[in-house]
Amino acid sequence: EPEVTQTPSHQVTQMGQEVILRCVPISNHLYFYWYRQILGQKVEFLVSFYNNEISEKSEIFDDQFSVERPDGSNFTLKIRSTKLEDSAMYFCASKIQGVWEQFFGPGTRLTVL
Amino acid sequence: EDKVVQSPLSLVVHEGDTVTLNCSYEVTNFRSLLWYKQEKKAPTFLFMLTSSGIEKKSGRLSSILDKKELFSILNITATQTGDSAVYLCAVEVPNFLTSGTYKYIFGTGTRLKVLA
Incomplete structure (x- = not known):
């Protein structure tokens, strides 16, 4: 069964580094999403992406964040200069047109030291 | 501001018990409400509801939506230890930036623990 994959499963970085x-x-699938979940807290919407452009972004998604679909298969989230409070689980999700269900990837745990 | 609130925050029951999880919402433009189960990592889809009063059922799980009172419930009957998880409610709302696209506002989740 097809699934959303994410890499790495765990990333540890120093504050100020790009990830x-x-x-x-x-x-x-045509619709793509990034969410984050700080440990013990709720899943928070970051950004949605459709037709090669951002279709919505939340207040969290400031100019330190960017997304790209560089080659038609990968969908990346870049954080330019990480802060301690960026430590969270980041989930990618995708869905097909006309169907409500989003499929989530297994997540990347980001730890900023 | 769009808001989704779940209650209770956590619940401990014994195997065989029936539980009811609540999700209330205040959003500008409602499209659908979804329930997810989150065990160790990624949420997995349970139900999608768009119409009031129509129960969705899958095995021991069922869910219903009340669009007048702006809430949904998720029922689990004859609970098993494998039902232990965080149950998430999410409401789908239109995006402002791009018409015809949508985003999902999640609640805090209800952590259910089923004891043997």
Whole structure:
């Protein structure tokens, strides 16, 4: 069964460093999302992406964040200069047109030291 | 501001008990409400509800939506230890930036623990 994959599963970085989190959505899906979940807290919407552009972003998604779909299969989230409070689980999700269900990837745990 | 609130925050029951999890919402433009189960990592989809009063059922789980009172409930009957998880409610709302696209606002979740 096709699934969303994410790499790495765990990333540890120093404050101020750039990180790139990678996602491979399901191949015929057209809508892509990034969410984060700080430990013990709720899942928070970051950004949605459709037709090669951002279709919505939350207040969390400031200019330190960017997303890209560089090659038609990968969907990346870049954090330019990480802060301690960026430590969280980051989930990628994708969905097909006309269907409500999003499929989530297994997540990347980002730890900023 | 769009808001989704779940209650209770956590619940401990014994195997065989029936539980009811609540999700209330205040959003500008409602499209659908979804329930997810989150065990160790990624949420997995349970139900999607768009219409009031129509119960969705899958085995021991069922869910219903009340669009007048702005809430949904998720029922689990004859609970088992494998039902232990965080149950998430999310409401789908339109994006402002790009018409015809949507985002999902999640509640805090209800942590359910089922004891043997």
